[in-house]
Amino acid sequence: xxxxxxxxxxxxxxxxxxxxxxxxxxxxxxxxxxxxxxxxxxxxxxxxxxxxxxxxxxxxxxxxxxxxxxxxxxxxxxxxxxxxxxxxxxxxxxxxxxxxxxxxxxxxxxxxxxxxxxxxxxxxxxxxxxxxxxxxxxxxxxxxxxxxxxxxxxxxxxxxxxxxxxxxxxxxxxxxxxxxxxxxxxxxxxxxxxxxxxxxxxxxxxxxxxxxxxxxxxxxxxxxxxxxxxxxxxxxxxxxxxxxxxxxxxxxxxxxxxxxxxxxxxxxxxxxxxxxxxxxxxxxxxxxxxxxx
Amino acid sequence: xxxxxxxxxxxxxxxxxxxxxxxxxxxxxxxxxxxxxxxxxxxxxxxxxxxxxxxxxxxxxxxxxxxxxxxxxxxxxxxxxxxxxxxxxxxxxxxxxxxxxxxxxxxxxxxxxxxxxxxxxxxxxxxxxxxxxxxxxxxxxxxxxxxxxxxxxxxxxxxxxxxxxxxxxxxxxxxxxxxxxxxxxxxxxxxxxxxxxxxxxxxxxxxxxxxxxxxxxxxxxxxxxxxxxxxxxxxxxxxxxxxxxxxxxxxxxxxxxxxxxxxxxxxxxxxxxxxxxxxxxxxxxxxxxxxxxxxxxxxxxxxxxxxxxxxxxxxxxxxxxxxxxxxxxxxxxxxxxxxxxxxxxxxxxxxxxxxxxxxxxxxxxxxxxxxxxxxxxxxxxxxxx
Numbered sequence: 265x266x267x268x269x270x271x272x273x274x275x276x277x278x279x280x281x282x283x284x285x286x287x288x289x290x291x292x293x294x295x296x297x298x299x300x301x302x303x304x305x306x307x308x309x310x311x312x313x314x315x316x317x318x319x320x321x322x323x324x325x326x327x328x329x330x331x332x333x334x335x336x337x338x339x340x341x342x343x344x345x346x347x348x349x350x351x352x353x354x355x356x357x358x359x360x361x362x363x364x365x366x367x368x369x370x371x372x373x374x375x376x377x378x379x380x381x382x383x384x385x386x387x388x389x390x391x392x393x394x395x396x397x398x399x400x401x402x403x404x405x406x407x408x409x410x411x412x413x414x415x416x417x418x419x420x421x422x423x424x425x426x427x428x429x430x431x432x433x434x435x436x437x438x439x440x441x442x443x444x445x446x447x448x449x450x451x452x453x454x455x456x457x458x459x460x461x462x463x464x465x466x467x468x469x470x471x472x473x474x475x476x477x478x479x480x481x482x483x484x485x486x487x488x489x490x491x492x493x494x495x496x497x498x499x500x501x502x503x504x505x506x507x508x509x510x511x512x513x514x515x516x517x518x519x520x521x522x523x524x525x526x527x528x529x530x531x532x533x534x535x536x537x538x539x540x541x542x543x544x545x546x547x548x549x550x551x552x553x554x555x556x557x
Numbered sequence: 558x559x560x561x562x563x564x565x566x567x568x569x570x571x572x573x574x575x576x577x578x579x580x581x582x583x584x585x586x587x588x589x590x591x592x593x594x595x596x597x598x599x600x601x602x603x604x605x606x607x608x609x610x611x612x613x614x615x616x617x618x619x620x621x622x623x624x625x626x627x628x629x630x631x632x633x634x635x636x637x638x639x640x641x642x643x644x645x646x647x648x649x650x651x652x653x654x655x656x657x658x659x660x661x662x663x664x665x666x667x668x669x670x671x672x673x674x675x676x677x678x679x680x681x682x683x684x685x686x687x688x689x690x691x692x693x694x695x696x697x698x699x700x701x702x703x704x705x706x707x708x709x710x711x712x713x714x715x716x717x718x719x720x721x722x723x724x725x726x727x728x729x730x731x732x733x734x735x736x737x738x739x740x741x742x743x744x745x746x747x748x749x750x751x752x753x754x755x756x757x758x759x760x761x762x763x764x765x766x767x768x769x770x771x772x773x774x775x776x777x778x779x780x781x782x783x784x785x786x787x788x789x790x791x792x793x794x795x796x797x798x799x800x801x802x803x804x805x806x807x808x809x810x811x812x813x814x815x816x817x818x819x820x821x822x823x824x825x826x827x828x829x830x831x832x833x834x835x836x837x838x839x840x841x842x843x844x845x846x847x848x849x850x851x852x853x854x855x856x857x858x859x860x861x862x863x864x865x866x867x868x869x870x871x872x873x874x875x876x877x878x879x880x881x882x883x884x885x886x887x888x889x890x891x892x893x894x895x896x897x898x899x900x901x902x903x904x905x906x907x908x909x910x911x912x913x914x915x916x917x918x919x920x921x922x923x924x925x926x927x928x929x930x931x932x933x934x935x936x937x938x939x940x941x942x
């Protein structure tokens with residue numbers, strides 16, 4: 265009797281063994297939790313308060329990657345400056361690029377801003393296209409589908425659950441997407457400037473026009489010449505909105521605002537980047553509010 | 558009658574739509590045909606049968622040069638010594654001359670070798686010659702969090718030995734490394750095995766078997782003689798502060814077939830201020846027991862990265878334990894200011910006061926101001942912590 269009991273306990277533990285999943289960014293962690301539910305244990309590697317391009321490859325992240333069954337990355341070269349050395353140090357063959365436990369979600373969406381010619385003289389360009397696609401709510405649905413497919417591949421016995429969770433998630437996001445589009449329909453054609461090519465996908469969703477960036481080139485700090493040009497353009501075209509992320513300096517944006525009468529809006533780039541954006545729903549609602557109100 | 562008219566109108570609309578659809582299908586078919594034709598035409602004229610462009614390794618080129626001003630003449634500087642450690646430097650790879658130096662061009666290649674290995678090669682091209690700095694294979698598929706490295710590579714001994722010159726924060730190798738292992742450090746042919754322990758805290762153990770051709774500590778050339786082992790651990794103190802610490806040992810034979818043992822202890826603390834700014838305190842102590850001579854030294858350095866452009870740093874170094882009848886007050890002070898106009902380029906100003914060197918057998922304080930430029934081009938992999 266005792267033996268049977270032990271056996272059952274062992275079996276049930278094995279059956280309920282969670283998949284260990286690491287995601288590079290918070291939004292991927294949230295999607296994975298929604299699709300995986302109790303069947304996955306999620307570690308998020310990068311803090312949403314920091315620039316997603318520049319994350320310190322801390323030793324504590326190596327010990328996380330060591331034990332994961334699956335690593336989910338944004339891709340499109342957003343992690344190229346910090347994930348490769350961590351992967352090299354973690355010695356986990358499962359999650360190496362090309363292994364069964366490695367998933368790059370950029371393949372699920374259509375990238376924009378793909379440069380025709382690539383040269384570092386254009387600054388920190390991403391040769392595959394703009395990697396900040398998660399800011400368009402319509403992109404989160406194929407990403408979630410891809411994640412549910414990968415979870416099903418690694419854990420086929422729970423495929424039905426992953427599918428069901430994904431369908432629920434999809435319905436919710438589709439509802440929110442049409443609600444936001446309707447609510448902020450008047451925002452179409454609005455002109456804004458931003459710090460970095462960060463919010464392009466969100467602007468595409470609302471039909472907002474991007475006029476310029478505070479950075480002269482991607483990854484290059486603002487220069488006074490470029491800032492003055494931007495102020496002139498903004499005054500000429502009567503642009504009243506500057507989109508600022510949480511991690512760059514805000515001095516330049518505030519200076520430009522004081523010379524143009526524009527308003528500086530701090531827009532989250534990831535789930536949890538600003539207060540009150542801890543769920544995907546709040547995240548996309550906040551983006552809409554900051555961009556359009 | 559009216560019904561008939563309505564039916565007629567409907568029918569004609571349908572017919573119109575149908576013709577329109579037909580036309581569109583025809584157009585599409587034509588386009589497809591044209592595509593097929595042009596594909597055939599391309600195939601007819603031959604093309605890319607043996608194109609291997611997608612298999613070109615990641616190639617990077619690093620250039621390093623410097624302008625130097627110092628109070629020692631070039632003739633005296635060549636062949637400097639460190640009392641008790643180094644009789645006469647036989648090679649000065651970096652910043653050798655007063656005036657202008659082109660130090661090296663570093664050519665790096667990284668590639669996947671099938672599903673089981675990756676390969677790396679780093680070549681140093683000096684004005685005086687060509688050097689294979691590193692060339693090794695690394696395994697990708699070993700189980701149990703193991704990996705293996707084979708070839709010629711910089712040993713994982715200590716904190717700084719495996720880090721290339723261009724990735725270090727000061728223009729010169731720490732004094733204690735220079736004194737005990739030479740400016741090039743511990744770099745040999747051999748094999749290494751690394752294991753990441755299954756613990757929540759990062760814990761890594763590594764062992765290496767190497768040829769042992771280092772002239773200062775392990776140079777017995779008749780056989781492979783060098784064995785290295787190290788343990789490293791790291792953890793977070795809070796969300797923005799991380800620690801990396803480690804202990805290393807290397808044991809082998811000298812050129813004169815004497816026992817030689819080298820011990821190292823290291824501690825790095827890094828505090829992230831924001832995405833572009835951090836504070837790093839790094840220290841290392843090395844202790845050598847060679848031929849019953851016991852010697853030791855250390856460096857401690859503080860670096861402040863102000864933003865994506867500016868970095869400031871200071872380093873204090875000492876060789877505080879020396880062989881009998883040799884000085885134990887060998888010290889060096891350095892400070893740097895470095896400016897990166899862009900991620901892949903750096904201009905660094907370094908000032909040093911070095912009280913450790915002898916020139917022509919006479920100890921003399923060396924004062925030096927050095928301006929170094931460094932650029933990275935091509936596909937160079939990201940650096941570790």
